[in-house]
Amino acid sequence: MAFTLYGAPLSPFVRKVMYLLNLSNTKYKLKVVVPGSVPDDFVNISPFKRIPVLQQDDWFQADSSIICHYLIESLGHEALTSLIPSTAKLRAQMRWLEKFADYELAPRLTFTVFRHRIILPVSGKTADEELIGRALEHDIPPLLDYLTSQLGTQDYFVGHCCSLADIAITSQMINFMHAGEAINHKKWPTLAAYFKRMLSQSMWHTLVEREKMTLDKIRPTHLVP
Numbered sequence: 001m002a003f004t005l006y007g008a009p010l011s012p013f014v015r016k017v018m019y020l021l022n023l024s025n026t027k028y029k030l031k032v033v034v035p036g037s038v039p040d041d042f043v044n045i046s047p048f049k050r051i052p053v054l055q056q057d058d059w060f061q062a063d064s065s066i067i068c069h070y071l072i073e074s075l076g077h078e079a080l081t082s083l084i085p086s087t088a089k090l091r092a093q094m095r096w097l098e099k100f101a102d103y104e105l106a107p108r109l110t111f112t113v114f115r116h117r118i119i120l121p122v123s124g125k126t127a128d129e130e131l132i133g134r135a136l137e138h139d140i141p142p143l144l145d146y147l148t149s150q151l152g153t154q155d156y157f158v159g160h161c162c163s164l165a166d167i168a169i170t171s172q173m174i175n176f177m178h179a180g181e182a183i184n185h186k187k188w189p190t191l192a193a194y195f196k197r198m199l200s201q202s203m204w205h206t207l208v209e210r211e212k213m214t215l216d217k218i219r220p221t222h223l224v225p
Contacts, residue, residue, distance in 0.1 A: 003028035007051035012110055012171040013064035014052040019167050020068055024077035083163050090159045097157055097165035105172040108139045117179035122218050148191045170198045
């Protein structure tokens, strides 16, 4: 059973899959595919030319959420199966929060803030700081308010255990951090503490440190702190 993962490590969606593969000690080959410059024939394995795509022998599957659930079901690894809550209601909540991360957090934290602060300058383009400012002032706070309400006093978002919801949410927060932003600990103390706690876990720490090295290599010299 040979796995190949197509995508860019700085993508929060690719990061989700890498987290599961690493958590289960599953060997895989990463084939870097950068959004915006994917090969023409990539459409054959990803109809909308989006990453990630997982290849297992001669079989391909697109979409990070579908891939993650496939790995959990097919590998049967205890560290992965524990990411799925035990009751139907908790599983529904997990799926909702995973979708919230992919469809609500991603457009603001990754495709707006991270893209303009990191990706565009790397491509020789100028970041739209006005757009970033509007997102930080108007679009993102309600999302963080909602996440705070969902987290409550728990260590994790669903059922007091780490789930796919936590992986999806943390992955988007990492891009926000890479873009030079932080969750305001005065406005959202429990959420800020949650993210700090997640980053302290060895699996996240290892992924983030590798990404920081990548960022140091690709970031234009005048943007290096």
